Amino acid sequence: MTDSTFISAQSLKRQRETLRHQRRLKAWQGIWRFCALCGLTGGMLWLISWPHWLIRNQSQIKITGNQLLSEEKIRQLLTINYPRSVWQLPTHQLAETLEKKPPIKDVYITRQVLPAQITITVKERQPVAAASSSRGIGYLDVTGVWIPQTFYTQKIPLATKQKLTVLGFEEQYRSHWVEIYPLILGSPVKIIQVDWRDPSNLILKTQLGVVHLGPFSDRFSKQLQVLAKMQKLPSRVPPNRIAYLDLSNPDAPAVRLKPQPKPKPKS
Structure with a gap:
């Protein structure tokens, strides 16, 4: 046996011993990791269930x-x-x-x-109007979210000074509400009620009286502008004679009067 053969055998023996040592070390490391994980898991479970x-x-x-x-x-x-x-x-x-x-x-x-x-x-959400609908009594916020009254233990104040009531509000009117609410707030004629119960005729209750607008349309802003120009109407027509203001055609506004009471026959 030559020296090179002897050195090669010794080298292989050392490599085998090194590999066996590395395998034993990895095995122990795996056992320790498992034990540590179990301990950590157990500790976490104990902490989670701690009565305090x-x-x-x-x-x-x-x-x-x-x-x-x-x-x-x-x-x-x-x-x-x-x-x-x-x-x-x-x-x-x-x-x-x-x-x-x-x-x-x-x-x-x-x-x-x-x-x-x-x-x-x-x-x-801040309610800005009291409202009624097929779902019952409730409130609306500025975005038209319907809030049932049952969520509150008592009558709540509205977020604005303008006491506004909406009748017949349904979900399909939400996009319209987002459009008309700022216009109502900015109207020089005070509006106290929006009546949606008849989809073919949106009705406003204002300080000038009842206003018929017809079905809601993109003319709503113009209709309010025409209404603002009629603020002097009470000085020209007695309010008790006015049945309603017809603004269904804002280009031809009309004042619908109540019929004159018949005079009582002389006895």
């Missing part, structure tokens, strides 16, 4: 930002099975649930560990 981190009832849910909705009503809108770890609460899902409710525009939820608590900050 449990939401046990609604009193641990803090509500902020609400002005019109009661705290109790907002808590009732949540679907939470108690007790629940503060870490297990699906805050994103809870926020989405609340944001689907008509009175609520935005929701932000934070967790607190000690003491266990979640804080729900809400931004409410």
Whole structure:
């Protein structure tokens, strides 16, 4: 056996021993990683189930930002099975649930560990008109979102000084509402009621009396402009003689008068 053959055999032996050592090391590393993962998982499960981190009832849910909705009503809108770890609460899902409710525009939820608590900050829609529809009695915000009155525990104040009522509002009128509401606010003639109960004749109740506009159209702005030019009408025609103002054709406005009462026959 030559020296080169002896050196090669020794080298192969050392390589085999090195490989066996590396395999044993990898095996131990795998065992340690598994044990560490089990320990970490167990620790996390223990932490999650720690009694001090449990939401046990609604009193641990803090509500902020609400002005019109009661705290109790907002808590009732949540679907939470108690007790629940503060870490297990699906805050994103809870926020989405609340944001689907008509009175609520935005929701932000934070967790607190000690003491266990979640804080729900809400931004409410501001009703600008009282309204009736086939769905019942409620309110409208500036975007035409219908808010049933049942969400509130009492009659609520409107967001504007102008006390406006809408009759016969339905979902198909929402895009029209977005268009006409700013025009109503800017009208020099005060408008106190919008009546949509007859789709073929939109009726306004104003300080000059009842106004018939016909079906809603892109002439609404012009119709209000014509109405503004009629502000001196009460000085020319006694208000008690006026049945309604006909602005269905704003180019030819008309004043419809009540019939003259027949004189009583002399006895």
